[in-house]
Amino acid sequence: MNTIAPATIAPTGIIHTPNGDYETIIGVEVHVQLNTTTKLFCGDTLSFGDAPNDHTCPICLGYPGVLPVLNQQAVEKAVTLGLALGCTIATVCKFDRKHYFYPDLPKAYQISQFDEPLCSNGTLTLANGRVVGIQRAHLEEDAGKLNHVGAEGLAGSLYSLVDLNRAGTPLLEVVSHPDLRSGEECKEYMATLRNLVRCLNVCDGNLEEGSMRCDANVSVRKVGATQYGTRAEVKNMNSLRSIQRAVEYEAQRQVDLVESGGKVVQETRLWNDATGTTISMRGKEAANDYRYFPEPDLPPLRLSVTWLEDMKANLPELPKQRYERYTQTIGLPDFEANLLTENQELGDYFDAALALTADNKALHKPIANWLVGDITAWLNTEKLSLTDTKLTPSLLVELVTLLEAQTIGSAVAKQLLPELLTDGASPKALVDSRGLGQINDTSALEALVAQVLAANPAEVEAYKGGKTKLMGFFVGQVMKATQGKANAATMTELLQKKLAE
Ligand SMILES: [Zn+2]
Incomplete structure (x- = not known):
């Protein structure tokens, strides 16, 4: 039986236990869907909510023998965001194939960037002044979507339908350093990044529709420790609030686990907004599980220094x-x-x-x-x-x-x-x-004030007896008589003067 007293979490991300304090360490990977007209490697238009598989072609359906062509607008938007994050933009970089099998990925590999990201070494400054390091931001294509039919989520569903409208949508995956220290800070980081992508018009920033998707790598360690703990990746948060809640829950879960003698394992966990918990989805793949190799169908991407300078000069x-x-x-x-x-x-x-x-x-x-x-x-x-x-x-x-x-x-x-x-x-x-012009004429206002006071002798008496709150009533009466046209400042002054007599 677990006899450990429940740990408590502070907004700072410090978790107190009878055995000492833990801090939360979070690095965030955000998939930013670039709002280009067409997909990353084919001419299909981007869509949200259209009929399934309407926006597909042999390229994004992964037919054999087709060739991808890189979308220039996607590169421009990626570079724009990279520059705004203060990143170094690679003048030469390549694309790689990342292999994994999943029904929403028809090619059984994703075209991504492995060891030569387009953008690297940037920063994002939060409202509280904290500077979060950006390790890298690379271009890749999105997968399609699975709709699980017959039950909530994958578990217990009768069958799944594949919709490849999203397959091939350009993503810029922005990877932060493990610089974040609380759920609150993760929320702030996402809000700041969302603000930035909207300002740059590179993404609509709708978390609910999945236009920005956040995976948080969460680990805990005793305050003062220098080594990072084992991290778990938390996915499936689709609002700023759920990001904060998921990170706080996960940090708490890890501390409780460690405190009761258990060990955190490296894995991917799914956030469930309804239950407010994370559940284990799968063991986390290591990079070598993906068998990356250079994409043979795309030449390296080369950017001219002059073009980059122009982009920088024209940042909004x-x-x-x-x-x-x-x-x-x-x-x-x-x-x-x-x-x-x-x-x-x-x-x-x-x-x-x-x-x-x-x-x-x-x-x-x-x-x-x-x-x-x-x-x-x-x-x-x-x-x-x-x-x-x-x-x-x-x-x-x-x-x-x-x-x-x-x-x-x-x-x-x-x-x-x-x-x-x-x-x-x-x-x-x-x-x-x-005829809504303001009545500024003092003598006209004086006459109105006099009329209102004469018509309300009881209120005048009460005001003089100390109920000064009645000033609002008199102001209201004059405004009513003038359909709101009396000059409020002059009229109030006249009321005060008259009532002081
Ligand atoms: Zn296509």
Whole structure:
């Protein structure tokens, strides 16, 4: 019987036991599906969710005698990501055959890169400043998919169907050094990488659809030990949350095993999101099990130094640079800068609005506020994205310009927003045609304030007796009387003055 007290896991990845503390060591391999038009070695288009085997040809079906042709766009996207990770890009590298038998791999080998990866020695910096080493990133083709019919998963299924639509999809496998120390950090690493691939437009970053797949090599060792423990590879995590949970579970399992006198074995384990556990799938193959040899049907890939320099010079702005521009140049607070950086679409929209208002810097912060505030809230409620709306950056600039010039107040702007988002009307035209201009005239506002106070004597009494929260009520009454058109600041000032009399 296991009498060991249960170990506890800290967010730092340190696991405390009565016999001492363990640390978690994780290296991550991420398969990034490159969003090219066609597959890596044939002309079939990439697809997700189409009818099975619609996107196949003799090459990706593995017919004998066919020849693969390397997709240039895949190389460009791989190099783009490699450069953004600060990798060294090989000017000459080759492809290799990696042999294994599985029904979703018709050739019984995968074209991959073994000892000459396209990209090597990079880094990825996390939000907390931790720098994670990237060992290598190599190009390879994806396998197809098996659909197990008749039961949940492979176990107990009646039969399996092969869908080769995905076979031959270009992947860049990004391999980190074992630099990660907790499930939380693995999640952060994946989120940062996802942000980067979306920003570079090399992958859609959808974990749920398998566009980015993460295998975590997890091991544990006593704090202070210098040797790594035996690692197990954990697969099948399809969300950021499941990556964190899987790594935490696996580290805990290994510590419990070691503490009860057992030994961690090198194996591949499958994460089950429903049960929150990992189960053994198979013993981990060693590299020599794959009998790698150079792919005889493809010449070595040669990249010209000039072309590489051009690619480097034309890299788009990276998330980290965008964040710094928003915080340092525009002066946005951390929260807003983060949201605009994490959401590529929102950030691009913001940049388009910035370009229209280069000469009016006072508009920049209000535009950011509207985007991450009311507009995002509306999009979340309606379950839409910005591209689904009719509010162009120039219409948003028009709205914010009206606000900043005090032509309208924020109450009117908020009222108009849903209409602008769905109809794409000009805010200025709407304000003019409906007479929604802000009432800034002090004497007109004074008269309104006086009317509201005269109509609510009990509330005035209560306010003067100390219920100052009633200010909101008075403001609301004046706004109601003016359909939201009163200049809020002036009106509040007048209310305070009158109520102090
Ligand atoms: Zn094909």
